[in-house]
Amino acid sequence: MESAFTYTESELVQGLKAKDQKVFGYLYDRYSPALYGVALKVLNDESNANDVLQEVFLKIWRNIDRYDESKGRLFTWMLNITRNSAIDTLRSKAHKMDQKIQDIGDDVHLYTGNLTVHPSVDHLGLSKVLEKLTKEQRIIIDLAYYKGCTQEEISKVLEIPLGTVKTRMRNAIIQLRNLLKLV
Amino acid sequence: MRVDASRFISSGLIEAYVSGLATSNEVQELERGMTQYPEVAAAVNDCQLDMEQYVTLQSKTPPADLKHRIFHIIVNEEAARESGTLTTETDTEEFPETKVYVSSSWRWIAAAAILLLLGSLLLNYVFFGQINDYKGRYEALLSTQNTLASESNLYKTRVEQMEHSMDLVKDPSMKTVKMPGTKPFPSALATVYWNQQSKEVFVMVNNLPEPAADKQYQLWAIVDGKPVDMGVFEMGDHHELLQKMRSIDNAEMFAITLEKKGGSAVPTLDQMYVAGKAS
Numbered sequence: 001m002e003s004a005f006t007y008t009e010s011e012l013v014q015g016l017k018a019k020d021q022k023v024f025g026y027l028y029d030r031y032s033p034a035l036y037g038v039a040l041k042v043l044n045d046e047s048n049a050n051d052v053l054q055e056v057f058l059k060i061w062r063n064i065d066r067y068d069e070s071k072g073r074l075f076t077w078m079l080n081i082t083r084n085s086a087i088d089t090l091r092s093k094a095h096k097m098d099q100k101i102q103d104i105g106d107d108v109h110l111y112t113g114n115l116t117v118h119p120s121v122d123h124l125g126l127s128k129v130l131e132k133l134t135k136e137q138r139i140i141i142d143l144a145y146y147k148g149c150t151q152e153e154i155s156k157v158l159e160i161p162l163g164t165v166k167t168r169m170r171n172a173i174i175q176l177r178n179l180l181k182l183v
Numbered sequence: 184m185r186v187d188a189s190r191f192i193s194s195g196l197i198e199a200y201v202s203g204l205a206t207s208n209e210v211q212e213l214e215r216g217m218t219q220y221p222e223v224a225a226a227v228n229d230c231q232l233d234m235e236q237y238v239t240l241q242s243k244t245p246p247a248d249l250k251h252r253i254f255h256i257i258v259n260e261e262a263a264r265e266s267g268t269l270t271t272e273t274d275t276e277e278f279p280e281t282k283v284y285v286s287s288s289w290r291w292i293a294a295a296a297i298l299l300l301l302g303s304l305l306l307n308y309v310f311f312g313q314i315n316d317y318k319g320r321y322e323a324l325l326s327t328q329n330t331l332a333s334e335s336n337l338y339k340t341r342v343e344q345m346e347h348s349m350d351l352v353k354d355p356s357m358k359t360v361k362m363p364g365t366k367p368f369p370s371a372l373a374t375v376y377w378n379q380q381s382k383e384v385f386v387m388v389n390n391l392p393e394p395a396a397d398k399q400y401q402l403w404a405i406v407d408g409k410p411v412d413m414g415v416f417e418m419g420d421h422h423e424l425l426q427k428m429r430s431i432d433n434a435e436m437f438a439i440t441l442e443k444k445g446g447s448a449v450p451t452l453d454q455m456y457v458a459g460k461a462s
Contacts, residue, residue: 024257033243050249053249151204161315166204183236
């Protein structure tokens with residue numbers, strides 16, 4: 001079901017709203033790796049990530065009428081659905097806040113080892129970007145984006161004052177954006 | 184660029200929004216800014232595109248059978264919809280829209296209560312941040328203060344020790360006996376201060392190598408050709424000050440040898456570092 005041609009974003013949205021299965025197949029082929037990457041990063045578990053990805057594509061198919069083009073791009077909308085579904089699953093797995101903090105703590109320790117970049121995706125230059133971010137910059141971005149942590153939780157996990165969390169995040173993202181220009 | 188728009192751009196709110204860190208209040212504030220200022224909307228969009236590039240860098244191909252599973256579900260759903268047997272499964276969990284009607288006076292009271300609560304929460308948040316900030320600064324000052332106080336105590340003790348040594352040296356009855364290095368240790372040097380009235384003896388190390396942990400220097404007085412033990416002394420921090428040894432009435436010479444810790448009954452002559460005549 002590989003698509004030999006590409007659609008513009010508005011053609012994609014129109015096709016989805018018309019329940020065109022060929023367009024949906026194209027959407028899946030084009031975006032499922034990125035969305036699956038998000039679910040995996042959040043959950044750290046392939047079986048849970050599979051369930052989330054299935055749920056996400058069913059939501060996209062069923063709720064495309066609720067997508068409002070004036071409020072943002074289609075990919076942003078799909079990413080938000082994926083992040084929210086994955087983080088909800090993560091939270092329902094870790095009932096207590098303590099448990100969640102514990103998990104984050106464990107994740108933080110993962111960062112002290114080698115960068116876990118899958119060799120098959122590294123042609124995209126991910127490791128080049130990651131190795132030039134400091135450990136704290138990588139962690140602060142990932143805790144917020146992939147683990148849905150609040151400013152208070154980040155302040156606790158990284159042991160930095162609450163008032164500086166946003167400043168650190170701003171610096172981390174500015175650094176990330178500079179590095180992405182080099183990829 | 185307008186002042187308000189640039190305030191949004193430099194506040195860190197955009198980065199917080201794009202990374203998912205922003206609170207719902209901050210999200211609302213930024214979304215208002217985006218509708219008001221096109222440059223804010225453009226900055227948010229640029230930052231979002233970069234974040235999405237970072238996310239896309241971490242792509243991974245899902246298992247091949249997943250696509251078939253999803254298509255199986257939607258194909259069945261479409262077939263059911265066409266035959267009219269689908270029990271309209273409108274998925275509302277993601278976007279709940281419930282409407283509850285209440286009388287208008289209660290609505291005003293509820294609105295006022297919510298506003299008060301939000302105001303109080305905001306103040307809590309602000310004051311909590313400030314308290315944390317002050318606490319950090321207070322602790323930093325406290326530790327600096329402690330460091331300064333202990334340093335100052337240290338200097339005070341040193342000055343007192345030195346004043347004491349000066350007082351001893353200034354005494355006109357104090358005799359100085361210079362002890363130069365012996366042949367094996369030519370650069371060694373020490374001095375004995377011997378009060379001719381009180382007969383007290385002090386030693387000052389000018390230059391002696393730091394002894395091994397199990398060794399100590401020992402001062403000897405030579406009286407009628409025989410060595411008399413004057414006691415051992417520590418190097419440590421004290422080596423620049425006078426250290427009080429045993430008193431003695433008469434002596435022809437003074438010498439220092441390196442001995443086992445605690446001192447020896449007779450001097451080890453080949454470990455004699457310095458020696459000097461008393462008269």
